[in-house]
Amino acid sequence: MATIDDVAKRAGVSKSSVSRVLNENYEYMSEEMKQKIQQAIQELNYKPNSVAQSLKKKETRIIGIVLADLSPFWTDVLKGVQDECMRNGYGIMFSDSAMSPENEEENISRLQNKQVDGLIINTVNPHSRIFDELKSEKYPFVFINSTPDVIKEDTVVANNTAGTIEAMEYLIGLGHRRIAIFLYPVENILVRTERLEAYKACLEKNGIPIDESLIKICRPEKGNGVEITRDLLNRPDQPTAFLTTNIYLTLEVLKGVRQAGLVIPMDISVVGYDDFEWSPLLDPPLTTVAVPAFEMGVKTAELLIKKIQRKRQKPPQRIEVMPKLIIRESAGRVRRSAAALGLGDENLDTQRKSLDIS
Amino acid sequence: MATIDDVAKRAGVSKSSVSRVLNENYEYMSEEMKQKIQQAIQELNYKPNSVAQSLKKKETRIIGIVLADLSPFWTDVLKGVQDECMRNGYGIMFSDSAMSPENEEENISRLQNKQVDGLIINTVNPHSRIFDELKSEKYPFVFINSTPDVIKEDTVVANNTAGTIEAMEYLIGLGHRRIAIFLYPVENILVRTERLEAYKACLEKNGIPIDESLIKICRPEKGNGVEITRDLLNRPDQPTAFLTTNIYLTLEVLKGVRQAGLVIPMDISVVGYDDFEWSPLLDPPLTTVAVPAFEMGVKTAELLIKKIQRKRQKPPQRIEVMPKLIIRESAGRVRRSAAALGLGDENLDTQRKSLDIS
DNA sequence: CCGGTTTCAGAAACCGATTTCAGAAACCGG
C-alpha cells in the first residue's frame, strides 16, 4: 500500500502539501501544485490510511451498535442505521450480546477500545454501571428501544403506550374482556413496562378488572410461551384474546393455540407486535402492531451523529416513533358461549367445523 | 482518557515497560515492576488505544462483512460470524449493499480504508474488477454463498446441488412432473447456477423433459413473483409444484397461489429454500430446504481468520455446508385430474370446499 | 577481583497521517 510519503515523493512535494489536498484545504495553494498532487494520487491509486488519520484527528468515523439479540426486527433497524451512516460517512461496528449482560459489557468495552465515535445500544441490562461510566466519560451513546428508567438518556423508542392502547382498544371493541398479555422478563426495559402499563390502563378505562393471572412473563427460551399458552387455554376461565409483545412470543402463542386444538380467530384472538414481510402469510394473517423499524434506525443514527458532532451536550432527548395497528385476520369478535348467538358466530362455527377435518 | 504515558508516569517507569506488560511480554522483567505497572493500570482504569496499536502493529483486529442484502437468513450467519470473531478477539464492521453493485464497491473500499484485516463478502456482482484488485493486493477475503465462476476464490457455500436434488427428488417422488423453479436474476452467482443445474439434472435423470417456460427468473421487487405465479397457474398446462430458491420468492409464491384461489398442498405443492423459526407457522407449515446459517457464519469467519493469520497463502479453499430438507405440509402428492381418483384426493376436495367459505 | 554473560529498563525511532510554525518568494505602495 502506498503511503502519503510515496505520494509526496512522486509529486516532488512535502507530505504536508499532500495532506492539504487530501483534506481539501486549498487555501494558499497554487493550482499547479494541486494538479501535480492529484495526479500522483491517481497514479498510485493512493487511499489514505484511516487508522493513522483517526489517531491524529481523534475520531474514527465509526459508530458501534450493540444489540441484545439480532432478531428480524433489528434487521430493518440495522438497515436504517446503515443508511444514515452512509450519508454521513460513518462506518458501523456491529455486535450481538445474545441476551447476556456479560457479553454486552464486553461488547461495549471492546468497541470503546476500538475508539468508535459513539454507541447505539439496545441493552439487556439497563442498570449496568457501565452506562454511568460512559456518561461520566461523556462518551456519546444513545439507547434504542431500551433505557434505564432512572437516569434519563438519549433514547429512540417506539411509542409503546400508543401501540398497546391501539391494540387493546381494538380487542375490547371486538368484545374481549379476558385479554392475556405476554411479556419478556427483562427488567425495567421500557418495552416491557410501558406496554404493561398501557395494558392495565386500558382495562381500567374500560371498567375491566385486572386479572394478574393473565399477565404472563415468559422466559425467552423456546417452548416456554407455548406451554404457558396451553395452560391458559386449559383453564375454565380461559382468556378470549392474547396480546403479545414481540414476534417470538407471537409465534409461541400461535403454536400453543394450535397445539391446544383451537382455531384463530374463531376460538381465540391474537394480536401481535412487530410486522414483517411474511406476517400476512402466517396462519392466519396476523393482526399486529407494526413498528417502523427502518425509520427508527435512521432516527437513532441521526441523533447519535448529531450528538457526536456537537461539542457541547444538550439535555437528553427522547425521540418517539409511532407504531400502527395493522388489521388482518388473527383477531375476531369474541365468542360468548358454546351456543352460537349471532350471525357472526354462526359463520365462525361453520368455518370451525370444516377446519377440523384437516 | 488515560494514555500509556500517564500510566508510565504514575508507575514511575518508562512507557516501554508499560507496553511490555500490556503485551504480556514478561521476559526479563522483575516481578516488582510488573506489579507496579499493573497496579497503575488498575488505578487509572487504563485501556490501550486500539487505533494507536493498529497503526504500529499494522493490524486492526477487525474484519469487514459486506452483504448484498441483510435478510433474515443473514441474521443467523451474522451471529455465527460474531461468535467466531469473539472467540478470536476480532470485531466486525458491517455493511449492506442493498443489492446495488455501486454500494458494494463503495462498501468494500470504505472498509479497506478503515484497514480491516479481512473481508467476508456476499456479493451482488461477482465479476466486479474490485475482486481482482483485492486479489492482486493480497487482501484477505472470502466469499460467502457467492463467488465468481472463473477465478476460484476462498468460498463458503451451502451445497446447492445437494439441497436442490433432495427437494426435487422428494417432489418427483410425490408424483410431480411439472415443477416450476423460481430464481433471482443475479448473474453467475453460485446459488443460482448450481441450483438451476441441479434442477435440470434431476429432471433429466428422471426422464422428465425440461420445460424452459417453467424456469422463472423473478426481478427482486415486490409483487413480481406473485404475478408470475398467477400467470403460471392460469396456463392450461399449469405446473403442479413450485420450487423456490429463497424466502422472499417463497412468500411471493405463497401469496400468488392464494390470490389464484388455490390451496396448498391440495392444488399445488410448494417447497421453499431456507428455514426460519417461523417457517412451521406459515400457512401451511412450509416444507423447505434448511441451510445451517449459523454454522456457515462460524466457518466463514474461521476460514477468513486463518487466512489473515497465515503469512503465506494457501490455494483457494471451498468449504461446503450441507442443507437438509425439512418435510412439513406444503408439498403433497400430485393431483392428477379434476375428477378425484383416490381417497387422498377426495379428502383434499372436502378441505378445499370448506376453505372456500372463508 | 576481573572480564564476560545475563537480567533488566529506558531512550529513541517508528507507524502514517495532520497541523503548527516558520521561512522563502512574490507582490505592492510609497
Next chain:
DNA sequence: CCGGTTTCTGAAATCGGTTTCTGAAACCGG
C-alpha cells in the same frame, strides 16, 4: 529600491502506542 504584506511550501512536532537498541547493574566462574 525598500520594508511590509500576502501567498505558498516544507520541516518538525504530534497522536498513542510498539519495538529495537543500547547501556547499566547484577551475577558468576576462575
